Amino acid sequence: MLYAVLCYHDEAITGSWTPAEESAVVDRLIAVHDKYGDRFRPVLRLMPASTAMNMKSGAAVMTDGPFAETKEQLLGIYTLDVDGLDDAVAIVADLSAANPTANYELRPLIAYITDAAFGPVQSIEGAQRDGSH
Amino acid sequence: MARTDDYRATFAAARPRAMAALLRYFRDLDRAEDAFQEACVRALSAWPRNSPPRDATGWLILVGRNAQVDALRRQQKVANEAGGIVADTAVGGEPDMIERLDQSHFRDDILRLLFTCCHRDLPPAQQIAVALRVISGLSVVQISRAFLVSEAAMEQRITRAKARIAKAELSYEAPGALERVERLAAVGKMLYLLFNEGYTAADPASDRATLCAEAIRLVRLLLEMFPAEPELMGLLALMLLQHSRAAARFDAGGSPILLDDQDRRLWNRDAIGEGIALIDKAMRHRAPGPYQIQAAIAALHARAESPADTDWHQIDQLYQALERHAPSPVTTLNRAVAVARLRGAAAALEMIAPLSEALDGYFYYHGVRGIFLKEIGHQEEARRALLRAMSLASTPAEAVHVRREIELLEHGVVR
Numbered sequence: 203m204l205y206a207v208l209c210y211h212d213e214a215i216t217g218s219w220t221p222a223e224e225s226a227v228v229d230r231l232i233a234v235h236d237k238y239g240d241r242f243r244p245v246l247r248l249m250p251a252s253t254a255m256n257m258k259s260g261a262a263v264m265t266d267g268p269f270a271e272t273k274e275q276l277l278g279i280y281t282l283d284v285d286g287l288d289d290a291v292a293i294v295a296d297l298s299a300a301n302p303t304a305n306y307e308l309r310p311l312i313a314y315i316t317d318a319a320f321g322p323v324q325s326i327e328g329a330q331r332d333g334s335h
Numbered sequence: 336m337a338r339t340d341d342y343r344a345t346f347a348a349a350r351p352r353a354m355a356a357l358l359r360y361f362r363d364l365d366r367a368e369d370a371f372q373e374a375c376v377r378a379l380s381a382w383p384r385n386s387p388p389r390d391a392t393g394w395l396i397l398v399g400r401n402a403q404v405d406a407l408r409r410q411q412k413v414a415n416e417a418g419g420i421v422a423d424t425a426v427g428g429e430p431d432m433i434e435r436l437d438q439s440h441f442r443d444d445i446l447r448l449l450f451t452c453c454h455r456d457l458p459p460a461q462q463i464a465v466a467l468r469v470i471s472g473l474s475v476v477q478i479s480r481a482f483l484v485s486e487a488a489m490e491q492r493i494t495r496a497k498a499r500i501a502k503a504e505l506s507y508e509a510p511g512a513l514e515r516v517e518r519l520a521a522v523g524k525m526l527y528l529l530f531n532e533g534y535t536a537a538d539p540a541s542d543r544a545t546l547c548a549e550a551i552r553l554v555r556l557l558l559e560m561f562p563a564e565p566e567l568m569g570l571l572a573l574m575l576l577q578h579s580r581a582a583a584r585f586d587a588g589g590s591p592i593l594l595d596d597q598d599r600r601l602w603n604r605d606a607i608g609e610g611i612a613l614i615d616k617a618m619r620h621r622a623p624g625p626y627q628i629q630a631a632i633a634a635l636h637a638r639a640e641s642p643a644d645t646d647w648h649q650i651d652q653l654y655q656a657l658e659r660h661a662p663s664p665v666t667t668l669n670r671a672v673a674v675a676r677l678r679g680a681a682a683a684l685e686m687i688a689p690l691s692e693a694l695d696g697y698f699y700y701h702g703v704r705g706i707f708l709k710e711i712g713h714q715e716e717a718r719r720a721l722l723r724a725m726s727l728a729s730t731p732a733e734a735v736h737v738r739r740e741i742e743l744l745e746h747g748v749v750r
Contacts, residue, residue, distance in 0.1 A: 213555075215348040216344075223344060249609050253612040265563070
């Protein structure tokens with residue numbers, strides 16, 4: 203069973219973390235990854251919302267900024283391949299304990315185009331270079 | 336009761352917005368600061384450990400405002416009972432302030448708060464010091480360490496600067512379009528100076544180096560408020576790209592390591608990725624400006640996997656564009672470095688010859704000139720230029736670096 207775990211946080215707060223505070227959170231999250239190993243599928247961190255662009259229906263042009271002006275931003279996406287809901291909830295509980303000021307949403311996933319979603323993931327650096335001409 | 340550390344990041348994140356709203360309400364920096372301070376104290380006892388309210392900023396604004404209004408009323412009452420003149424308490428403001436804490440209102444508040452620090456009579460170093468105290472909430476001790484002056488001197492400097500700001504009578508009306516552009520430009524420049532203060536620090540872990548992180552945080556906030564301003568995207572991109580090299584820029588002894596010699600594996604790939612994303616996005620606006628152009632140059636360096644991969648041709652072209660947008664001898668000097676790579680040191684020397692007067696007191700001019708002269712075999716002239724650079728060095732690390740060049744010149748090795 204595939205799930206997405208969406209991590210939300212206020213970027214103003216995560217952007218105010220000191221390097222020490224940030225690495226403490228990251229270390230705890232890595233420990234959760236190590237604990238569940240192969241049940242984690244692609245894990246992606248979103249760049250800050252100021253890098254976002256959006257296209258509203260029918261507008262045909264991209265405008266700057268994320269869609270909604272909310273207090274919280276989507277920070278990252280985990281995808282899980284687990285036996286059932288209980289497993290997924292246990293993982294979310296551990297993630298939440300590792301990053302207690304973040305909010306997590308759990309959503310079952312339908313594998314749409316399986317190869318594209320779960321095949322080899324292009325490295326982030328590679329993607330940057332390709333996008334840079 | 337919770338400890339301040341539990342909410343350090345929450346308070347730091349809320350502070351610029353909260354101070355901006357409180358400044359509009361009280362129209363006085365000190366009162367706004369007192370109000371925010373009091374709100375933080377109350378939060379420590381009111382908030383359950385590790386879970387602040389969903390809208391922490393709104394909470395702090397409301398509680399801070401009410402606390403300060405009460406305090407002012409008490410002061411007034413004491414004054415009245417003592418038979419004093421009824422003071423203008425400035426508890427006027429806008430009654431519906433809290434109801435109007437939406438983004439559109441916030442952005443002019445935040446711009447105004449940042450702009451108050453950019454008072455044109457204040458020297459840049461004082462603008463930055465006040466911004467760090469008022470907007471970022473750094474302690475006077477922290478700021479004095481960053482500026483390498485005594486705490487007492489910094490305290491006095493900030494107090495004087497604030498007094499000057501208080502006399503300036505800033506408009507609290509929503510600014511017009513042109514005024515907004517002017518304010519943004521002034522604030523951008525101040526934040527750029529703040530970043531540069533930190534960037535020149537040798538030790539990436541020093542108090543001074545935290546200035547870079549603070550500048551980045553404030554530009555992020557500004558960009559959130561003005562998401563379609565290409566120069567703000569460029570400014571953030573520029574800072575991120577420069578800061579991405581922080582771990583590679585100095586050796587263990589604090590001496591600078593030049594770009595060519597840096598271990599590029601130490602560059603922060605996340606910061607580079609974000610910087611490139613921002614500059615790509617900014618350039619879609621087809622409204623280039625100095626920050627965007629400088630960021631584009633920094634991006635070309637960041638993209639090169641090794642010094643040999645650097646696209647000097649495009650860097651030369653971007654510096655030419657920068658010369659058109661913001662002509663300055665320093666820009667020409669920078670361009671000369673690209674020209675030296677493309678067409679040789681002789682061509683570069685020819686290019687910088689007309690700058691000798693304008694940049695006579697500039698460390699980098701003599702340093703770069705010395706290197707060019709060495710490359711074309713003019714040893715004695717090179718030595719004189721490097722000695723001149725050494726006499727102009729503003730940090731020990733700069734002096735050490737030039738001394739090494741001179742020793743290389745004289746002995747062919749570093750002793």
